[in-house]
Amino acid sequence: MILHDASLAGPTRFVWRVMERTLYCRSTWRATMSANGDRHPFLDDLTADAVITSTLTRRPVSGRENVKRLVDAVGSIYVSQTALFYGHCDNRSLLQYEAEFGNGKTIQGVAVIERNADGSVPRVSVTFSPIDSALSLAARLGSLLEQDMGKDIFL
Missing domain, CATH: 3.10.450.50 (Nuclear Transport Factor 2; Chain: A,)
Structure with missing residues (x-):
């Protein structure tokens, strides 16, 4: 999922990228735990x-x-x-x-x-x-x- 708009620049674009990365990492963590049976x-x-x-x-x-x-x-x-x-x-x-x-x-x-x-x-x-x-x-x-x-x- 891409959250940032190409027209955003500077700090606003940076914040969107951080949010996008955080959501990706949280979903990766959940997927890893689910795939391992909550291992x-x-x-x-x-x-x-x-x-x-x-x-x-x-x-x-x-x-x-x-x-x-x-x-x-x-x-x-x-x-x-x-x-x-x-x-x-x-x-x-x-x-x-x-x-x-x-x-x-x-x-x-x-x-x-x-x-x-x-x-x-x-x-x-x-x-x-x-x-x-x-x-x-x-x-x-x-x-x-x-x-x-x-x-x-x-x-």
Whole structure:
């Protein structure tokens, strides 16, 4: 679907292109999830020794089950999540999204998912903003996971 008119110029044309790209990425994300039976974009492909790094943690979290536990815990805190971008570049997938907490605060996340040649995922890196929302999420995760992952893992 093309949203911009060839007669538009300057900032207006740029805005239309951004909107068009955003709609394309959201529809690509939905199509990918539907084609995979709502399969997560990386959890099912984690290697046994997978590592996740994040702006929420003081150190990497290692091991497939620990990475899954962390990602599942984050998802349980969100009341909604909207993909803003999902794309691929070489052996990496990029997922940008916005999520809402139960208290109405929002957070933006960007995940970089690295894949091996066989499609398995050895490494994921996730950054969050704004910082107040990230710190709030880290505190919630600490209360949920500190017994399993250690008291000092989350900011």
